[in-house]
Amino acid sequence: MQAIRIATASRGAASAATNGHQVPLTRREFLKGTGILLGTLVIGTPIAALAPSRAWALELKALDTATGDALLKFGRVLYPHPNLPDAVYALLVKDLDAMAAADPKLAGQLRDGVAGLDRATGGAFAKAKPAAQLAAVKAIEGKPFFATVRGKCVTALYDNEMTWTAFGYPGESFSKGGYIRRGFQDLKWLPDPPEGASPPPFLG
Amino acid sequence: MAKIAFDDDSAVVIIGSGAGGGTLANELCQKGIKVVVLEAGATQSVASFINDEWKSFSQLAWLDARTTSGNWRIAKDFPGLPAWICKTVGGTTTHWAGASLRLQEHEFKVRTHYGAIKGANLMDWPLTLKDMEPWYDKAEDKMGVTRTHGIPGLPGNNNFKVMHAGATKLGYKEVHTGRMAINSKPRDGRGSCQQIGFCFQGCKSGAKWSTLYTELPKAEATGNLDLRPESHVTRIEHNAAGKVSGVVYVDKAGQEQRQKARIVCVAGNSIETPRLLLMSASDKFRDGLANSSDQVGRNYMRHMTGSVYAAFKEPVHMFRGTTMAGIVGDEARNNPKRGFVGGYEMETLSLGVPFMAAFLNPGGWGEEFAWWMEHYSQLAGMWLVGEDMPRESNRVTLNAKVKDKYGNPVPNVHFDDHANDIAMRSHAYTQGERIYKAAGAIRTFRTPPYPSTHNLGTCRMGTSAADSVCNAYGQTHDIPNLFISDGSQFTTGGAENPTLTIVALAIRQADHIATLMNQRAL
Numbered sequence: 188m189q190a191i192r193i194a195t196a197s198r199g200a201a202s203a204a205t206n207g208h209q210v211p212l213t214r215r216e217f218l219k220g221t222g223i224l225l226g227t228l229v230i231g232t233p234i235a236a237l238a239p240s241r242a243w244a245l246e247l248k249a250l251d252t253a254t255g256d257a258l259l260k261f262g263r264v265l266y267p268h269p270n271l272p273d274a275v276y277a278l279l280v281k282d283l284d285a286m287a288a289a290d291p292k293l294a295g296q297l298r299d300g301v302a303g304l305d306r307a308t309g310g311a312f313a314k315a316k317p318a319a320q321l322a323a324v325k326a327i328e329g330k331p332f333f334a335t336v337r338g339k340c341v342t343a344l345y346d347n348e349m350t351w352t353a354f355g356y357p358g359e360s361f362s363k364g365g366y367i368r369r370g371f372q373d374l375k376w377l378p379d380p381p382e383g384a385s386p387p388p389f390l391g
Numbered sequence: 392m393a394k395i396a397f398d399d400d401s402a403v404v405i406i407g408s409g410a411g412g413g414t415l416a417n418e419l420c421q422k423g424i425k426v427v428v429l430e431a432g433a434t435q436s437v438a439s440f441i442n443d444e445w446k447s448f449s450q451l452a453w454l455d456a457r458t459t460s461g462n463w464r465i466a467k468d469f470p471g472l473p474a475w476i477c478k479t480v481g482g483t484t485t486h487w488a489g490a491s492l493r494l495q496e497h498e499f500k501v502r503t504h505y506g507a508i509k510g511a512n513l514m515d516w517p518l519t520l521k522d523m524e525p526w527y528d529k530a531e532d533k534m535g536v537t538r539t540h541g542i543p544g545l546p547g548n549n550n551f552k553v554m555h556a557g558a559t560k561l562g563y564k565e566v567h568t569g570r571m572a573i574n575s576k577p578r579d580g581r582g583s584c585q586q587i588g589f590c591f592q593g594c595k596s597g598a599k600w601s602t603l604y605t606e607l608p609k610a611e612a613t614g615n616l617d618l619r620p621e622s623h624v625t626r627i628e629h630n631a632a633g634k635v636s637g638v639v640y641v642d643k644a645g646q647e648q649r650q651k652a653r654i655v656c657v658a659g660n661s662i663e664t665p666r667l668l669l670m671s672a673s674d675k676f677r678d679g680l681a682n683s684s685d686q687v688g689r690n691y692m693r694h695m696t697g698s699v700y701a702a703f704k705e706p707v708h709m710f711r712g713t714t715m716a717g718i719v720g721d722e723a724r725n726n727p728k729r730g731f732v733g734g735y736e737m738e739t740l741s742l743g744v745p746f747m748a749a750f751l752n753p754g755g756w757g758e759e760f761a762w763w764m765e766h767y768s769q770l771a772g773m774w775l776v777g778e779d780m781p782r783e784s785n786r787v788t789l790n791a792k793v794k795d796k797y798g799n800p801v802p803n804v805h806f807d808d809h810a811n812d813i814a815m816r817s818h819a820y821t822q823g824e825r826i827y828k829a830a831g832a833i834r835t836f837r838t839p840p841y842p843s844t845h846n847l848g849t850c851r852m853g854t855s856a857a858d859s860v861c862n863a864y865g866q867t868h869d870i871p872n873l874f875i876s877d878g879s880q881f882t883t884g885g886a887e888n889p890t891l892t893i894v895a896l897a898i899r900q901a902d903h904i905a906t907l908m909n910q911r912a913l
């Protein structure tokens with residue numbers, strides 16, 4: 188499982204500067220060759236409750252903002268979950284960016300891939316209509332760029348606490364004593380099997 | 392713990408500490424025989440096991456390079472991961488779900504019962520169910536298998552409730568929480584199942600049998616065991632007389648060591664075991680050790696498998712409690728009227744969100760995939776496991792083009808589904824879907840096979856050196872002091888999960904080795 192490793196940022200640059208581990212936004216934008224993705228979690232959702240702050244920022248090491256943004260949208264086309272915030276898809280960009288930082292060839296593949304998606308949608312893939320985005324993605328299914336991004340989605344999008352919370356998967360259970368006293372047989376909408384098939388639990 | 396010198400040639404050397412190797416080690420040590428166990432993996436414990444699918448996978452799985460070929464879908468979906476097995480002290484018994492079923496009488500005699508089948512290398516076992524019964528008894532007692540020896544069954548979880556409701560509606564009769572090597576109440580110094588739900592990640596309560604915390608510590612307590620973790624065997628050596636004399640391995644520090652042996656038993660699971668025999672080829676044994684039959688590495692079986700997941704309107708929370716929480720046994724019989732020989736079991740199965748994303752439909756994407764993931768808490772799941780056909784061409788070979796970190800050729804696993812496997816899978820999918828529809832499913836999904844968890848048959852046992860690698864005791868026909876001690880021995884696979892049979896064979900083999908040693912025959 189991946190914890191929410193996207194840095195959280197406060198809204199304004201000034202308060203971000205006082206945040207300790209945060210670099211002020213203004214300075215960050217001058218860092219050469221980097222990009223930044225920003226977003227806000229909707230208040231009152233279980234996912235927002237997980238995060239120390241509603242606003243989040245992802246600083247990119249190898250990719251620029253436009254490429255990062257396009258990859259985020261690519262992730263949304265591949266695995267469209269309206270209920271998951273951009274913060275989840277930003278984890279995909281974060282992982283791809285880390286791969287790109289370690290491997291210039293892969294960075295090239297991602298940049299060229301995004302350029303191809305932009306061309307296919309007649310401008311900016313990230314801003315294109317959903318149908319056009321889907322058509323552009325379908326057209327490259329199975330290509331190396333597609334495989335890189337889709338492969339990364341499997342862990343980036345589904346191995347993190349925000350997604351688990353949204354889908355009702357609590358993860359670790361040992362520290363809570365397992366489910367023997369926490370509903371492992373609480374399903375009520377079907378009849379209980381007879382004792383011969385399913386004997387009562389041993390509760391010590 | 393014993394300390395056995397490298398040049399001490401009086402001990403039995405066992406390669407691998409899983410179901411076969413770990414059990415054999417304990418059985419021999421209890422009889423006063425000195426044993427060295429060489430295990431490639433490191434030592435974990437109930438404390439160090441992790442309730443997290445990917446982290447646990449990195450901690451326990453065998454991740455050394457392997458390659459694949461053939462028309463099985465694994466070669467496309469997971470080309471570098473033909474098998475999902477472990478490299479750790481305790482082997483795959485750390486990972487396993489615990490289902491512990493005996494093979495059926497006819498499954499020891501399939502050539503007789505099924506006749507000749509084109510493209511299948513069917514052969515009767517040199518053993519019958521009757522021969523095996525006393526050993527099955529001992530194995531069930533050792534492992535604490537529920538619904539045997541007066542041990543109560545486990546309580547069924549929500550996933551089982553769904554299976555039970557649907558299956559009984561369809562008229563299935565053998566539907567219960569299975570025979571599991573998981574304590575339903577405290578036994579043998581271990582506690583009872585806490586329904587943690589991470590059986591595949593190492594049982595943190597120790598309720599599930601694993602050689603890691605049963606056989607191996609018991610063996611150590613005798614003072615006869617020298618267990619060496621992080622010791623990767625690369626070669627088995629022999630003397631001029633053609634008997635094995637010791638093994639070469641790379642230790643924790645990366646140093647090559649040579650351990651002399653009176654007897655060598657190979658229990659590295661059915662890919663590494665034949666690979667090691669093939670890698671140990673010499674001037675005397677040019678095709679590899681114990682391979683005069685040319686059957687080493689052949690007849691690789693992995694069971695007909697597949698899964699059905701179903702979505703319901705209401706929550707299920709299948710991840711709560713034992714991963715394999717119940718079974719339908721009615722389809723396990725041989726009934727060729729269904730369009731195939733052999734049978735299959737249906738067993739509940741649950742994956743967490745991370746593994747569901749990887750395995751539900753490998754390579755899948757788009758709205759339908761997303762729909763399934765979003766309905767995670769409303770899903771129920773079952774695994775289908777049945778007898779697959781042994782084929783000479785389904786085999787483990789050495790891939791000289793790809794080398795592991797020691798510079799040795801990696802194993803290539805070639806597998807083509809037999810028409811019988813495909814017909815059985817299709818029947819099993821249909822029945823699985825019918826069960827869930829009977830329980831009210833709104834949608835069902837046919838998940839393709841996972842990387843192989845049951846790896847069998849690559850050093851099959853038989854009566855003749857012409858067509859088999861070892862005899863009914865796992866002793867190789869060609870080299871009397873070389874034994875096969877894992878699922879590689881299986882002549883054919885049966886429908887049942889294999890571990891109980893592996894353990895029963897190991898207990899039987901230990902008895903035989905002790906007898907031969909007493910007679911100074913070895």
Ligand SMILES: Cc1cc2nc3c(=O)[nH]c(=O)nc-3n(C[C@H](O)[C@H](O)[C@H](O)COP(=O)(O)OP(=O)(O)OC[C@H]3O[C@@H](n4cnc5c(N)ncnc54)[C@H](O)[C@@H]3O)c2cc1C
Binds near residue numbers: 407476664878
């Ligand atoms: C997820 C999962 C669920 C399962 N559920 C069930 C179930 O419910 N019921 C059932 O019956 N079976 C189940 N199985 C299968 C079961 O785990 C295996 O059948 C069993 O563990 C095989 O025993 P083994 O001794 O052959 O090999 P393993 O238990 O795999 O042990 C082999 C050991 O040998 C070591 N080794 C290999 N090569 C070398 C070498 N060259 N040098 C040193 N050491 C080496 C390995 O590191 C490993 O520790 C499951 C498996 C998996 C993966």
Ligand code: SF4
Binds near residue numbers: 589
């Ligand atoms: S469900 Fe039972 S057997 Fe499985 S991990 Fe939990 S305690 Fe162990």
